[in-house]
Every structure is written in structure tokens, then in C-alpha cells.
Amino acid sequence: MYSETLAPEPVRAAVRCLWRSAPAGPKRIVPDGCVDLVAGDGEIFVAGPDTGAWSSITSPGATLHGLRFHPGAAPAVLGVAADELRDRRLPLAEVWGRRGELLTDAVLSGARSLTDVVAGREADLDPAVAELLAHLHTAPARVGTPAAAVGERQLRRRFTVAVGYGPATYLRVLRLQRAIALAPRAPGLAGLAAGAGYADQAHLSRECRALTGLTPSAYFSRV
Structure with a gap:
């Protein structure tokens, strides 16, 4: 199962949509030109823009949720050039260090949302x-x-x-x-x-x- 919703107004300039996925097995992900911030299955990671397909494999019964940045918007929010993220999956803690570790714990515990993580960090393209x-x-x-x-x-x-x-x-x-x-x-x-x-x-x-x-x-x- 996969669904998308419109991003909240405060982050809509940078975020195309919020999504939720509960795959029954490995899911083939193909390039869409976007960067995603993904949470679930015990981790939060940045999924860079792809040039080929990759398989998303989660634990049985796990649900993933994420936000998808508009093309070109992720670097201003994440502080990392998009080409450095190409074809990579990086833990948020690796991208933001200690702050990323704390935010990962807060989101996975339900204390914060992914939109909280990126709110206020947008910049004009x-x-x-x-x-x-x-x-x-x-x-x-x-x-x-x-x-x-x-x-x-x-x-x-x-x-x-x-x-x-x-x-x-x-x-x-x-x-x-x-x-x-x-x-x-x-x-x-x-x-x-x-x-x-x-x-x-x-x-x-x-x-x-x-x-x-x-x-x-x-x-x-x-x-």
C-alpha cells in the first residue's frame, strides 16, 4: 500500500508531498528526480536522486513514511549538494551529526514529525x-x-x-x-x-x- 498527501503549508515551498508505504515485500524504486527524507523500520535516512532502480526491503509489517522534496529544493534544507547524495541512502545522523541523531530519536519516538525536521530551513531556488x-x-x-x-x-x-x-x-x-x-x-x-x-x-x-x-x-x- 502506498499513499501521498499534500505537504503542510509551512513546508510546501520545499516539500512536494508526504507519503506512507506499507510494502508486502521488496519494492522496486525507480528514478523520479527527487530527494526523500524517509523514516521507519528503526531509522531515518536521506534517499538521494537515483539514476537506476533499487529495491526497498523492510522488516515484515514495517511501515515507512517520508517527505519528498521538490526537485532542486533539498540542498538548501539539508545543507548537502544533491549530487553528493546521488544513488545513496544516508542516515540523517551521518548528514547532520549529533543533531541528526537527536532528531532521529525524536521522530521515531513520535515526539517530532518529519515536517518539524525541515520546517524553517527552506530557501529560494x-x-x-x-x-x-x-x-x-x-x-x-x-x-x-x-x-x-x-x-x-x-x-x-x-x-x-x-x-x-x-x-x-x-x-x-x-x-x-x-x-x-x-x-x-x-x-x-x-x-x-x-x-x-x-x-x-x-x-x-x-x-x-x-x-x-x-x-x-x-x-x-x-x-
């Missing part, structure tokens, strides 16, 4: 990064060059620090997420590829294997 993120969410075929008032190389570096990987990889992740959203009503894999913005079905197949570890037939039958 780099305008150039925000502009590029908005451009990529329009589903372009290629990254292109938005009209940011910084050089392309500098913008790519700032984007990578904020989001966790470069614009081209982020665009690939967005395309996969569009395919996941469209899959339940797509008229076959060729239609899914066209609707999600892939060049053709072969393109969808290559990207699905790279990002999920499965063929489209195997992966989308589970969605």
Missing part, C-alpha cells in the same frame, strides 16, 4: 535552475538552452548541485515518469512511447532497461 526545471517540464525533445542569464556550463553545474544530476539525465527521468503515468491507458508500447515523448518504441525499451532494470513489457505490467 536558484532562479536560473528554476527556469531550466520549468523548461524541462514542458517535455522538450532535447534539453535546449533556456534564456537564463548565466553561461551554459555554469548553469549545468548549478543544476547538477541542486537537482543531483545534469539536465539531460533529468529529462530522461521525466520522460520515464510520464510513461509511468500514461501506462494504464496507453494503447500498447508503441503508443506509450509516442505519448511519453520517446523517438520510437526502441528508444523506450533502451531507456526503460537503463532506468528500471526491466524490459518495458515486464516493468509496465507492474505499474
Whole structure:
């Protein structure tokens, strides 16, 4: 079971949603371009932006809950560049030291919530990064060059620090997420590829294997 709720107003600028999951067994997590703060099963950890699938394994009957940051928002809250978190799962105590240990104990005991942990630590997103993120969410075929008032190389570096990987990889992740959203009503894999913005079905197949570890037939039958 998995559910999402809107983040409370005080943290909504930085947090996309709160979520809760009670998996019956190992769960395949695929890239979504976000950083999560996750609590449950006796720990709190930061899940960095992924470039491939990983399996979430919890103790029988364990429930996980977390908050998902908007792309680019996590570094200002956590004090760590997103690319340093890429493909990693780090205990909060490792990220924040003694303060992280105390907050972990407080959240796991029920004395504090995850939103308490991040409240008041938000900061405005780099305008150039925000502009590029908005451009990529329009589903372009290629990254292109938005009209940011910084050089392309500098913008790519700032984007990578904020989001966790470069614009081209982020665009690939967005395309996969569009395919996941469209899959339940797509008229076959060729239609899914066209609707999600892939060049053709072969393109969808290559990207699905790279990002999920499965063929489209195997992966989308589970969605």
C-alpha cells in the first residue's frame, strides 16, 4: 500500500508531498528526480536522486513514511549538494551529526514529525535552475538552452548541485515518469512511447532497461 498527501503549508515551498508505504515485500524504486527524507523500520535516512532502480526491503509489517522534496529544493534544507547524495541512502545522523541523531530519536519516538525536521530551513531556488526545471517540464525533445542569464556550463553545474544530476539525465527521468503515468491507458508500447515523448518504441525499451532494470513489457505490467 502506498499513499501521498499534500505537504503542510509551512513546508510546501520545499516539500512536494508526504507519503506512507506499507510494502508486502521488496519494492522496486525507480528514478523520479527527487530527494526523500524517509523514516521507519528503526531509522531515518536521506534517499538521494537515483539514476537506476533499487529495491526497498523492510522488516515484515514495517511501515515507512517520508517527505519528498521538490526537485532542486533539498540542498538548501539539508545543507548537502544533491549530487553528493546521488544513488545513496544516508542516515540523517551521518548528514547532520549529533543533531541528526537527536532528531532521529525524536521522530521515531513520535515526539517530532518529519515536517518539524525541515520546517524553517527552506530557501529560494536558484532562479536560473528554476527556469531550466520549468523548461524541462514542458517535455522538450532535447534539453535546449533556456534564456537564463548565466553561461551554459555554469548553469549545468548549478543544476547538477541542486537537482543531483545534469539536465539531460533529468529529462530522461521525466520522460520515464510520464510513461509511468500514461501506462494504464496507453494503447500498447508503441503508443506509450509516442505519448511519453520517446523517438520510437526502441528508444523506450533502451531507456526503460537503463532506468528500471526491466524490459518495458515486464516493468509496465507492474505499474
